[in-house]
Amino acid sequence: MTQTCGFVAIVGRPNVGKSTLMNRILGQKVSITTRRPQTTRHQVRGIKTQEDAQFIYVDTPGMHIMSKDRNKAINRFMNQAATQALRDVDCVVFIIDRTRWSEEDQAVLTRLEHVKAPVILAVNKVDRLTDKSGLMPWLAEVGARRDFAAIVPISAKHGTNVDELETEVAKHLPQSEHFFPEDQITDKSMRFLAAELVREKVMRQLGDELPYQMTVEIEEFRETERVTHISALILVERQGQKIILIGENGERIKSIGREARLDMERALDTKVMLNLWVKVKRGWSDDERALKSLGYDLD
Incomplete structure (x- = not known):
């Protein structure tokens, strides 16, 4: 049976649910989560092996715009760590929060302009939308900002459509032997x-x-x-x-x-x-x- 294996960067501005999504996909906590932005400070890899497919997800710090209160060495480190994760990946999952589009979302999209890997847009926290009638027009509007490989509305917290997102990611895994044992879920100690x-x-x-x-x-x-x-x-x-x-x-x-x-x-x-x-x-x-x-x- 042909094996597939690839790296998938999960990116977005701070506090959009990147770590929650990776934990949901893996079925256990690998990345810590809080309600505060910029909880994740390092690249954290989560490994999921399903029969002949191995997904290596890379959770990243939230990409943020440097400002007076975000102009320290640790802020520069987090932005560099997130940007570095985009190198040589096979697929990118770009997460945004519902029907909101901020200046920082635009800044992330700008950084993705030079990424050759396919980018899947995950619209998170759709369970919190009180009026879902505006979701489809919004997906069409945001879809015009880039030629996304797919657009998937999800709830990382509750698991809504996460299987569909994984199916879209699987389409972009290259043929390759698996890099990690099938029972390993992270490369962190x-x-x-x-x-x-x-x-x-x-x-x-x-x-x-x-x-x-x-x-x-x-x-x-x-x-x-x-x-x-x-x-x-x-x-x-x-x-x-x-x-x-x-x-x-x-x-x-x-x-x-x-x-x-x-x-x-x-x-x-x-x-x-x-x-x-x-x-x-x-x-x-x-x-x-x-x-x-x-x-x-x-x-």
Whole structure:
């Protein structure tokens, strides 16, 4: 039987549901999700093997327009990571949010002008449309902006039409031997996923209280026969952020740790002992050397 295998970049502006879509396709969490834009900071590959076809989806940071409050080294890194993911892919899934078209959507479309791979437009969150009568005219309007390989209205959260989207993607996979074992679902290590799970819980619990100047570094990841011991360092840029993160009598950091540990135990299928620490590291998000030391490296 002839095998097919290819890379599929999932792109779009921040907070349109790229990570939710990849998790839905894979059937489990590989990319973290929150309601806040720019949750995804790295390229995260999710692998789905179905008989003779292997899809290698690349979840990407939201492509965003640089502005006064988005002009740090970490913002440049995220834009570069998203752009780099477009190189040598076999297909692109460009996600937009319902019948909205923003300046950042246009900026993403402009970046896709030089991409030779077929581009499929996924119109997400259609389940939230109160009046669906305007959907078809909108699809015709947005379809005139580019010669898309297909336009598929979906709900990544609920799975609506996601199978149809996968069918469209499968048409563009080249003949090739599979690059990964059929039971592998990501190329990221559990150490990376552990750090991401802690960061997800911080962002979900603190919302607007804590700016984006927060990251997580795993200092210990040690597996024994019955327990995996994980120590994670949460880095912030100011003392006030550290106080907010720890919370009164340490209650906030305990709650974050409890939620992260439960997700880790589900992912690892073993008991986890998780220790969290908070440290102030001033200016790390605008320091390219510091970013590389923390794993923000395109190489």
